[in-house]
Amino acid sequence: MADHSGCCGGRHDKGPKKRGRDEAAISPAGSISATIVDYAQRVRHRVNDDLLERHARELHARSSYDCWNGLSDRDQELWRHMARLDLTTR
Numbered sequence: 001m002a003d004h005s006g007c008c009g010g011r012h013d014k015g016p017k018k019r020g021r022d023e024a025a026i027s028p029a030g031s032i033s034a035t036i037v038d039y040a041q042r043v044r045h046r047v048n049d050d051l052l053e054r055h056a057r058e059l060h061a062r063s064s065y066d067c068w069n070g071l072s073d074r075d076q077e078l079w080r081h082m083a084r085l086d087l088t089t090r
Helices: 031-043 049-063 073-088
Strands: 002-004 010-012
Touching: 031 073, 049 073
Parallel strands: none
Antiparallel strands: 002 010
């Protein structure tokens, strides 16, 4: 557990393993998951990773009171997907 007193004052349980940079947070098991993973691969050269992460956190902050650090890897990846769509369809 990590102490997030600087962001929300709570403690969050994170999953037991951290994924690598090339490992997808969402496995392409279903059609929606496959679409998210495929789109991420297709546009990764067009979107800077730092910009993507900042925009995903910004979108999340506008829509939720939950702490980013308390989200699961899947939930964070869904926010990154929405940020990817936003950044590549402007």
